[in-house]
Amino acid sequence: MSVKQNNLKSWFKSGTPWVWMNAGAVSIAVIMTLGLMMVIAVRGLGHFWPADIVEADYQVPGESVRVMAGEITQIEEVPRARLAASGLPVTAEGGEFMTRELFKVGNREVFGADFTWVVGEWLSNPRTPENLTAFERREWGNFYGYLINVKENGQLVAEGDASWSALQERIERVEQLHQQLVRLEKKDIGRINAGLERIRLQTRKLELQGELDAVAQAELDAERAQWDAEYKVLETELIALNQAFNRDSVTVKTVDGREVTLSLGKVVRAFQPNAMGLGDKLGFYFAKLWEFVSDDPREANTEGGIFPAIFGTVMMTLIMAVIVTPFGVIAAIYLREYAKQGPLTRVIRIAVNNLAGVPAIVYGVFGLGFFVYVLGGSLDRMFFPESAPAPTFGTPGLLWASLTLAILTLPVVIVATEEGLARIPRAVREGSLALGATKVETLWRVVLPMASPAMMTGLILAVARAAGEVAPLMLVGVVKLAPSLPLDGNYPYLHLDQKIMHLGFHIYDVGFQSPNVEAARPLVYATALLLVLVIVVLNMAAVYIRNHLREKYKALDH
Structure with missing residues (x-):
C-alpha cells in the first residue's frame, strides 16, 4: 500500500471528513x-414603500386607446401562445415571450377590481405626474x-392649488375624530x-335561585337606570x-375623466408618491410600518395593522x-427522583417521548372535545347557569387554546427537565443529605436550582413550537x-x-382565504416575518433567563 493510500486511510479514520461534512x-x-428570511423580509417590508x-x-x-394609472406590483414574461390562449388578440409576430405587468389600479367602485393584468408591449407613453x-x-x-x-x-x-393643504388639514382632523370614536365605542360604551x-346575568341568576324579590329587583332597576342614563x-x-x-x-x-366624490370619513391618508422626495418616502414608510404593528386590521385583514394578532x-x-x-417540572421530578425505575416507568417515558410526535391537529381535536365541550360545558352548568343557553366557557377561547398548547408542549418540558435532573452529580445530593437536609429540601434548594437551565431549555423549545402552531388553534379559540x-x-x-387572533392563523x-389575493400576498410575507421576530424575542428572553441561572449556579457544578 502506498504512502498516499495510508495517509488517506488515516485521514478517514481520524474523522476529519465527517467534521467537514457536518460543518x-x-x-x-x-x-x-438566511436566504429564506431575506426573501420574506424584502417582499414583506417592501410592501410599505410608497411606490410611484x-x-x-x-x-x-x-x-x-384608454388611459390607466396605478402601481406596478409585478412584471413577468409569459409565452405568447399562453396569452393567445387566454383570448387576447396576440399575433404570431415577434418573439416567443411577451411581458405581462400587474397593475394596482384601485378605484374598485369604478373598475370593479383593484388589480388588473396588462400586456407590457401594449403600454405606451408612461409618465408619473406629481x-x-x-x-x-x-x-x-x-x-x-x-x-x-x-x-x-x-x-x-x-x-x-389650495385643495392639497385643505385636504391634509381635514384628514388630520378626521383621524383625531376617528380615535375619539374608537375610544368611545371600545372603552366607554364597552364598559x-x-x-x-352583568345586571342581566345577575337578574337571571336570582330568578333561577328564587331570590328575585321586589327589593332585589328595585336595586337592579336602579343600577340599570344609572347605566342607561350614562349611555x-x-x-x-x-x-x-x-x-x-x-x-x-x-x-x-x-x-x-370621471369625477367621483369621496367622503373623508373613509380616507385614512392621501399622498402623492410621485412628488415625494427620499426623506418624505422614508417618513411615510416608517409610519406605515408602525401602523402595521399597532393598528387593527381592515378590509378583510388585507389593510391596516395586526396588533390584535400580535397581542393574542x-x-x-x-x-x-x-x-x-410547573406541570412539566413536577412530572419530571416524579419520574427521576421518586418513581421506581422499572418497566412501568420505562413505558411512561416511551409514552411521553411518543406524545412529542403526535400531530398537532390531534391535540386540537382533544382540546375541542375535552376542554371545550366536557370541561367548559361542566363549568357552565356549575357556575354560569344564568348564561344558558349561550356558553361562557363551553366555547373555544383563550384559556382552552393555552391549555391545548400546554398539553402539546408538555412532553418537551418533561424530557428536557428530566435530562437536566439526570446531569446533577449524585455526590451533590448525598452531600446535602449528609448535612441534615431532607430530600424535599435537597430538591428545592440544591437540585432544582442546578437543573433550572435545563428547565428553561425545555421552555424555550415549548415556546418556539407553541407560538408557531396553527392547526389546533383553529378548533379551540383562534378566529379570523x-x-x-x-x-x-x-x-x-x-x-x-x-x-383571540393569532399571527399563524x-x-x-x-394567504388562502382572502377575497383579494393580490392585495393580501405581500401581507403574508410581512406577517410571517413578524411572527418569526415575535418567536425570536420570546426565545431570547428565555435564553437570557437561562444564561443568568446558569451563571448563578455554575459554582455548584464544580
Missing part, C-alpha cells in the same frame, strides 16, 4: 435559512386620481355594555362625532408557559377577526373565555 451541512442550512403611480396609454389591438394622488381608504381599497376640490357639508371650501350584561349622554356625543366625522368630502377625477399570540404563549412549566383584546378595563379584566387566513 458544510450546517453552513448550507444557515445560508438557506404610473399613468400610461394602453391600447389592445383593434380597440381604442399631482396624481393616492387615497388610502378604510374600506374599498385605494383610489387614484387628481384632486379637484374640497367640500364641507357639500359647500366648496378649496379648489385648485356600559359590560355593566348591563344616553354617550349616545349624544357619539351622534355628534359621527356627524362631524362625515362632514368633509373631496372631488377626485380619475385618469379617464404573545398572551396565549405566556399563559401556556405559566401552565406547562377579534379586534377586542382579551385584556381590558372591564371586570374581570383578563377574559379567558374570549376568542392570520397568515393562513390572508
